[in-house]
Amino acid sequence: MKWQAIKQRIKKLIEDKESGFHKFNFNEVLSILVRERLVARASQSSIRDSIILKGGLLLTLNYTKQTRFTNDMDINLKVANDLASFQNAVDKITTVDLEDGFYFNRNAGEILNNEDREYDGASFKIKCTFSEEDKDMIFDLDIGVGDAVDAVLGRLPTFKEFDVTSLELAIYPAEAIAAEKIQTCIARGNENSRMKDYYDLYNLRDIVDIKKFHVAAFKTFKNRSTSYPCQLPESADDLNLLQPRWNHFLNSKQYRIIQAAPKNLSEIMNAIREFYGTQKP
Numbered sequence: 001m002k003w004q005a006i007k008q009r010i011k012k013l014i015e016d017k018e019s020g021f022h023k024f025n026f027n028e029v030l031s032i033l034v035r036e037r038l039v040a041r042a043s044q045s046s047i048r049d050s051i052i053l054k055g056g057l058l059l060t061l062n063y064t065k066q067t068r069f070t071n072d073m074d075i076n077l078k079v080a081n082d083l084a085s086f087q088n089a090v091d092k093i094t095t096v097d098l099e100d101g102f103y104f105n106r107n108a109g110e111i112l113n114n115e116d117r118e119y120d121g122a123s124f125k126i127k128c129t130f131s132e133e134d135k136d137m138i139f140d141l142d143i144g145v146g147d148a149v150d151a152v153l154g155r156l157p158t159f160k161e162f163d164v165t166s167l168e169l170a171i172y173p174a175e176a177i178a179a180e181k182i183q184t185c186i187a188r189g190n191e192n193s194r195m196k197d198y199y200d201l202y203n204l205r206d207i208v209d210i211k212k213f214h215v216a217a218f219k220t221f222k223n224r225s226t227s228y229p230c231q232l233p234e235s236a237d238d239l240n241l242l243q244p245r246w247n248h249f250l251n252s253k254q255y256r257i258i259q260a261a262p263k264n265l266s267e268i269m270n271a272i273r274e275f276y277g278t279q280k281p
Contacts, residue, residue, distance in 0.1 A: 003131035006030070028069050032060060034128045034137050035073045036167075038104055039156065041096035042075070043169040047089055052076040052151045054144070054172040059200060061156050063174050063207060070196075072140040073126075076147050076172075083111050086122040086143055094126070102130045112142070121145050148223035149176045149216070178204050179217040182276060186230050190238040195249035199261055202268050205275045213276065229277060232269055239266055 010029045013021045021029050035057055042051050055074025079085045087109055094104035109124040121144040129136045154171035181197040181204075188194070221228035233242065246265040262268055 003133045003135055006033075006131060024069065028071075031069075031071055031137060031139065032057075034102065034130070035139060036061065037098070037100060037102040037128070038073060038093065038126065038141075039169065040098060040100075040167050041104070042093045043167045044096050044098065045093045047077075047079075047092050048169065050078040050089070051093075052147075052149065052170045052172060053154070053156075054147075054177065055142070056196070058171055059177070062154055062171065063177070063204065072142060074142045074144065076144045076149065076151075077121075079145070081111075081120055081145055083109060083122060086111075086124075089143075090124055090126075090141065102128055104128050106141070146223070147176075147180075148219040149173075150219075151176075173212065173216065174204055174207050175209060175212040175216040176220070178208050178213055178276065179220040182217060182232075182272075183220050183224055183226055185232055187224070187226055190233045190241045192233075192242070193245060195242075195246050198246070198265070198268050198272065199249065201272050201276070202261060205271065208275075210275070210277075217276075232273060234269065234273075239269070 007026075010026055010033070013019045013029055014024060014026065016022060021032075024032075039053060039057070039061075042048060042053070045051070053075055055072070056070030057073050060070065077086070077089055079089050087106070090106050090109070094106060105127055107125040107127075109122050112121050112123055121142065123143070124141045125138055126141045127136055127138045149172055151170040152173050154169060156167040156169065156171070178201055181201050184194060185192055185197050185201070218228055233239070243265050246268070247263070250261065250263065262271075
C-alpha cells in the first residue's frame with residue numbers, strides 16, 4: 001500500500017469520533033496497524049496453533065478497545081525455552097507474505113527470566129518496513145512460556161479502512177488476563193510500578209465473568225507460587241507510595257487514557273476488591 005494512502009486512511013480514523021481512535025495521534029494509530037499486521041501473519045503461520053495472543057495489544061484489539069495505548073506485542077508460545085527455538089518461531093511468523101506491503105524482520109533477541117519479567121521467555125526487536133518510501137517502525141515482541149491458561153479462539157477485529165479480513169487466533173480470555181494482573185499487583189505490593197494493571201483491572205470489570213475469573217486465578221496463582229485468595233495493598237502507607245505513580249500514569253503521554261478513571265487510587269482499589277473479591281474475609 002502506498003504511503004500516501006496509509007496516511008489518508010489513518011487521518012480519517014483519527015477524525016472520526018466513532019472510530020475509537022479520535023484521541024490518538026498519527027504514530028499511535030500507525031503503531032497499532034503495524035502490530036495488527038504481525039498478528040495477521042501469526043494467524044496464517046505454520047505455528048499458529050502454538051501461539052496465544054496476550055497483553056496490551058489484545059486489550060486494544062478485542063477487550064477494552066482503545067482505552068490506553070501500548071507500543072509492544074505479547075504472545076505466549078509453546079516452544080522449548082532456548083533462544084534458537086524462539087528465533088525460529090519468530091521467523092515463521094515474520095516471513096509470512098500477505099502481499100499487503102508490510103515486511104518484518106527481527107534482531108537476535110534475548111532470553112528473559114523471572115528476574116526480568118513475570119514469566120520466562122524471550123524478547124525481540126521487530127522492524128517493520130512498509131510503503132514504497134521504505135518507512136519503518138520498530139517495536140518489542142515479548143514471548144512468554146509456561147503460563148497456566150485455557151486459551152480461547154478469538155476472532156479479532158481489524159482496520160476495516162485497510163480492506164483486511166478479521167483474524168482468528170488463540171487468545172487469552174479476559175478472566176486469565178485479569179488473574180495475571182491481580183497476581184502481579186499482589187506479588188509486587190507497594191513496590192509495583194505497573195499502574196496499567198490497576199487501570200486494566202478496573203476496566204475489565206465490564207466483561208469478566210467472576211466465576212471464570214476465580215478458576216483462572218486459582219491456576220495462575222498456583223503456577224506462580226502465590227497464595228490465593230489474598231489481598232491488594234490497602235494500608236495508608238501503601239496508598240501513599242502508590243498514589244504518585246498513579247498520578248504519573250494518568251498524566252503520562254505514553255498512555256493516552258481514553259476511558260475516564262478516578263484520580264484517587266483508593267477508589268480504583270476499592271472497586272477492584274469489591275468486584276474480584278481480593279479483600280479480607
